[in-house]
Amino acid sequence: MSSITDTDMTASTDTRARSTTMNTWGLSWRGLRTVVDLELRQRMRSKRWLVALAVWFSVIGAMTTLVLVATASMSRYSGDTEATAGPMAFGLITLFVLGAGLVIAPAFTATSINGDRNQGTLATLQATPLSTVEIVAGKLVAAWAVAAVFLVAALPFIVWSMLLGGISVVQVLICFAVMFALIAVVCAVGLGFSAMFDRSASSTVMTYVVVASLSVLTLIVPALATVLVTVDNTTVRVYGLPPEAEWEYQQAIDDWYMADQDLDHSWENGAPAGFPAPPVQKCSWHEVTTQVTHTDRVWWMVLPNPFVVVSDAAPLPSSTKADPYYVDLGHYAAVSGDPLAGIRATVREAAIGPETERDDCIWLYTYLGYNVSQEYSGTTITLTAPDGSRPDYVSPVEPRVVTTGTPVWPWGLGANLLLGAFFFWVAVHRLKIPYKRLRKGTRVA
């Protein structure tokens, strides 16, 4: 009982003794590893987590099967090539995995610190030379690693969707990298709350509240806020027939109808005979007042939304680069049915805001037998002559094309990372020893 050896201990203990006095923010590799080891051992050894992983795997698997079956039948129905089924399936599965990840991530950290405190294991760890940051960061890294295992377990299904084509490895990697970062943020939020609240029920609820706010509230709030940014009397410059010319032209059309009721008024084969030609040469600029919604003032509220971040960060399939038509993101989104591109196009379009100039003149060309088509995103209008060529009419209004340029996801991800950093700081601040103040009803040990 009396032989308490201290041979190689003094030497190794000395290497740890740093000159810093308060080492709250000190971080050493060995200290971090000690805590990560401890946490992982604790989590991985319980059977529960294997069960959870199995359940997760089958849920994602079932979802993937559904998505693949649905997209396959949809693309057959629309007559599109199989290539479009890939992005759609990939997008849906990615969004689903992200959603499921956001739901399970709080479970890994939301009771991490208060749970340890209630078990009486936290104080003994704090009493060692481990710094507060080492303890908190170790817990975060371990929880994040476990969450990452769950995300990686979804990879086989992603690969499955890649078999449908149109999806590159880069796309998968970037989507996963962003998802890892977002999950880490949720883990940090849980950790912060678990340091703030003594009861694990409170910290869990609060973490879910934050996750729900991020993913749902960031959509509802800007949607409601559009009411506030809808302005009634806004002047918009219109290129088209001036009011009096417009009136005259309407008169002419009415007269034509009245002239002979029995005439064939069908537009099936272009303009019916005798239909008055629109005076397109009279098109000029004038101003009208109308109601517009300044979505550009509220769109940024959706930026922190994890689904928006991932969608915006996801690169488009490489096939889109070759096709100049696909420069229009909205067009691509509509054609491919890729939900990631769809979300991305919607957000960026909202960012552009209401039009201040409008080309009404171009629509008059339909009366001349031209084919005027508005692209899927509603921002580009193209004109095709009856013989199929593009006429030399040049719209004076710049086309509003939503492109993949100027990505917005760095802002969203940045906001999320700041949030995570804040909660990490809260956790460290709360565990800083020696404790100055204790929350009411908390015992250190």
Next chain:
Amino acid sequence: MAGSGAQPGVDAQPGISVRGVRRCFGSVRAVDGMTFTAPAGAVTALVGPNGSGKTTLLLMLAGLLQPDEGEVTVADLDVLRDNERARTAVGWMPDVFGTWDSLTCTEILTTFARAYGMSASAARARARDLLDQMHLTELAGRPARVLSRGQRQRLGLARALVHDPQVLLLDEPASGMDPRSRIELRDTLRSLAEKGKTILVSSHILSELEEVYNHAVFVSRGRTVDAEIVQPVAAERGWRLEATDPVALRVFLDRADIPYTQTSGSSEVIVQLSGWDSAVQLVKAAVTADVPLHTIAPVAGRLEEAYLALNEERV
């Protein structure tokens, strides 16, 4: 108070020094002015009623809790200014030792050894040694969750010793331990003290400390109570007398007009004596009267006497 255990190695080794320490929790004054020193190479007992602030004091010594006022040093390191090094010098065993759900005893010890900066192989060796010392080798591979209270307490002690600390803070270490473990705990403490470590033990089981402590610090209502006033030299206390011929003893006491009580079913008698001098006189008289007296001992231990003499209410 002079100890009955091993003589303290009274060199200038720094131990624990607590000066004018106060700590409140809201309106509760848990520690309300404690001052004492615990020398190195000795076992210091920390004794006081429930809620007198012992655990709170140990938390401050372990570097986990900041005193509102006062100064705390361990092994010559200011716990506030030199927090990390002070923490490294201290081994703290809390009164309740929580366990990690699925870690084995060995893993708990190696984890802590690693936390104190030992290499993986040194940590394993150290864990093996300590488990052996605490007679936990058979349980080494079992999850700590399944340990009994006393086994857990022994594991807690092993954990506190893992980095061979200069200063050892034990909060009720013996609770739940069986007699054999307690004796071994005493031996451990004694041998650590001989090596020059500073040991501060809080315990309610005073008979426990009786044989091992060198110094005692009494606390009550968050304050250290002056040990001098509880010197039992002149205190009235009960003494246990036993003789090979109980009848002769009783006749002697009757004749000397000393009131006694007889303990049920044994040959012992208990007499009230006022201080050591009376005891000496009684022994002399008994020997002169040819009473075959073989035992004379205070009913309660000195610590217990002193403790009871504090006469302070429980909080």
